[in-house]
Amino acid sequence: MTSPQSILEHTFGYTRFRGPQREVIDTLMAGGDALVLMPTGGGKSLCYQIPALAREGCGVVISPLIALMQDQVEALCAAGVRAAFLNSSLPPEQAQQIKAELVAGELDLLYLAPERLLQPRTLAMLRRVSLSLFAIDEAHCVSQWGHDFRADYLQLNCLHEQFPAVPRIALTATADRRTRAEIAERLDLADARHFVSSFDRPNIRYRIAQKDNPRRQLLDFLRSEQAGHSGIVYCLSRSKVESTADWLVQQGFTALPYHAGLPAALRAEHQRRFLREDGVIVVATIAFGMGIDKPDVRFVAHLDLPKSIEAYYQETGRAGRDGEPATALLLYGLEDVVKLGQMAANSEGSEEHRRQERNRLNAMLGLCEITSCRRQALLRYFAEELEQPCGNCDTCLEPPQTWDGTEAATKLLSCVYRTGQRFGAAHVIDVLRGSTSEKVLKFGHDQVSTYGIGTDLSSTEWRGVVRQLVVRGYLEVNGEAFGALQLTEACRPLLRGEEKVQLRKLPARVRRPESSGRRSVEEVDPADQPLWEALRNCRREIAEARGVPPYVVFHDATLREMLATRPQTPEALLAISGVGDSKLQRFGDAFLAVLRDFPPQ
Structure with missing residues (x-):
């Protein structure tokens, strides 16, 4: 058996392991399971590639993307590793050749998509060969709360059931505590060692x-x-x-x-x-x-x-x-x-x-x-x-402009406490601003001491205060209690007056160009004149083709707002006054084509 250190040096060309790589590899070498959280570029791949080469048998890597398989296999083959992938991009004869190599013990690493792995014939084939380990890459795909959820990942717990003697490693660069717990539960990795590297990417x-x-x-x-x-x-x-x-x-x-x-x-x-x-x-x-x-x-x-x-x-x-x-x-x-x-x-x-x-x-x-x-x-x-x-x-x-938000933060934190830490931001803000909404009155929150003490800030400003206090750790949002705001230990010094907090100033609201009153073409800035004419020509052509007056397509005021804001997407065009869903569908592409010829200055 070749040692991990030798493989690191001779196959991959590195002299020493980084971070917890050695501990992860030792765990797998001993037949244990591992859950690895390591930032992108931190060396996750070596955590399973090296023990796959050092242990007897072939390592099976479950990866969600064809392109990733191809890239990694190309890099491994260049390093002299007997690696291959099986996915839908291969012609049948090549796929058959790779299967034959696997059964003959001629592969060190085989990359599979989860849907391919879960096919009965694939599992049956794997039971016929010696396996060194299973590596589940991008393991956060198992999280139903995550942004990259893949339903096939939910079935990968079958590996624990059908191959109990084969060590498994799940790897991801993105998982908070909740997601890590979900990965361990759904993949039957309750006994796995957890290796959590720093999330910091200082470069x-x-x-x-x-x-x-x-x-x-x-x-x-x-x-x-x-x-x-x-x-x-x-x-x-x-x-x-x-x-x-x-x-x-x-x-x-x-x-x-x-x-x-x-x-x-x-x-x-x-x-x-x-x-x-x-x-x-x-x-x-x-x-x-x-x-x-x-x-x-x-x-x-x-x-x-x-x-x-x-x-x-x-x-x-x-x-x-x-x-x-x-x-x-x-x-x-x-x-x-x-x-x-x-x-x-x-x-x-x-x-x-x-x-x-x-x-x-x-x-x-x-x-x-x-x-x-x-x-x-x-x-x-x-x-x-x-x-x-x-x-x-x-x-x-470049420190941003700030304001002393200590008093506002104290008011907000006190209101969260006075209302029982059971309500979301909207309700707490209603109480602060003295709302007479049905919900405020129903719970008697018009009688708490913080009722109406926050009229100096708008609801939008208060929402900014809430978000900033959450991200700073003074408040937390309890997702299991309908988004209730709850105090943390970190807020105690602030409430006792022992700490001050500077909050980011909200940017000034950008007002839409005024469209009241008549304006002539001559009033358009000379620099904008070509675009103005192009918009008018576009409107005229559409109107002539449909046999309607130009204003039926869009009013001048709408064209002026296009001129001022120069939207580049359907969503932005829909935000223009006078553009509805129907007009967007019928005329949007033509006007966007014109606007894209005149990008924002």
């Missing part, structure tokens, strides 16, 4: 800003900091992915779209180019990225708010896998919050599931609004404390 600089002409913000970022670098730009919708990629190409970048609505062959080609060419930017929905092994991704930019901190952490973690400096840029706006809130409210599943989604969205928004070190808040979400501010996030490098 990634976290930057979060409110949207203020996001295309201009992205362009400034790319041109000033990321020229010639590879990166990922995430968007919430498929249409925004495609329009953003087209626009980046117009700006001189090599940009490729990626989303689930594109043909599989095109997606594979774009992913291949991203992995193998320099300076390629992929513009994608979250359909892209899990398992991406490209080490030199220098930036990840979000043009829309991720729906949870778990998603944000995992997606940003695709930058800087090589340990070199990388940047995570997030631009967010109120429209993101509204859209994601609606998605959570309308999502399928139980009320508990929807409540968890709302709580995670609030935590994500709290991270955006915090004034202290973002890395400390991010790590705290995963139950890890960073003693000192990181010095490598925007709030450390």
Whole structure:
């Protein structure tokens, strides 16, 4: 038997193990099970690849993505490892050859998708061969609360039942305490040793800003900091992915779209180019990225708010896998919050599931609004404390404008306490603002001492206070008690007056352009004149084709707002006054085509 240290040195070319790798490998070598939580780029793969090579038999790796299998197998084969994968991309004769090699004991590692593994004929085949271990990669896919849930993962507990003597290792880069417990329960890993590495990715600089002409913000970022670098730009919708990629190409970048609505062959080609060419930017929905092994991704930019901190952490973690400096840029706006809130409210599943989604969205928004070190808040979400501010996030490098929120925080915390720590943010804010709602009166909360003491702040401002106190650990949201706000031990010094808290100022609300009164074409800024004429021509052509007056298509006021805001997606166009669902469906594509020829300045 070749030793793990020898395999590390001679097969993979490293001289020493990192973090808990050696302990994980020793556990598997001794026949034990392991649950490994290690950040992207932390060396998870070696935790199962080395013992698979050192133990007798073939290691079976369950992976959710074909592209990831191909990348890892290519890398292993280049290192001299007898590795292969079985998935739908293989022709039948090649798949048959790999099965024959497995049965003959000629493979060290075999990668399978969960749905392939669970087929009766696959399980029967595996029972005929010597197995060194099972590795369940991206194990957070088993979590029904998570953003990457895969139903097939729920059935992987059969490995414990059918192969009790084969050690198992479950690995993920993204799992809070709740998700770790769920992984252990659903995969029958109750007796597994848990190895939890630091979530910190110190080489990634976290930057979060409110949207203020996001295309201009992205362009400034790319041109000033990321020229010639590879990166990922995430968007919430498929249409925004495609329009953003087209626009980046117009700006001189090599940009490729990626989303689930594109043909599989095109997606594979774009992913291949991203992995193998320099300076390629992929513009994608979250359909892209899990398992991406490209080490030199220098930036990840979000043009829309991720729906949870778990998603944000995992997606940003695709930058800087090589340990070199990388940047995570997030631009967010109120429209993101509204859209994601609606998605959570309308999502399928139980009320508990929807409540968890709302709580995670609030935590994500709290991270955006915090004034202290973002890395400390991010790590705290995963139950890890960073003693000192990181010095490598925007709030450390350029502290935001703040206000003394001590009095407001004390009022809020006191109101949570006075109302019994049984109610969500909306009700607590109603009490603070002196609402006479049925619910306030029903519970007699118009009689508590904190009733009406918060009229100096709007409901929106109070929600910002709530989110910031949650993310700082003064409050927690109990997802099992209908989102009730509850005090933590950390809030005691604040309530006793021994501590002060600075809160981030809410940005000034951007007002829509006024549309009252008549305005002439001559009043349009000369720089905007070409776009104004193009919008009018588009309207005229549609009106002529339909045999109706131009104003039946859109009023001038609507065109003016398009001119001022320059929406680039159907969602943004729908927010324009005078654009409804029907007009969006009938006319939206034509106007968006015009607007994309005139990107925001």
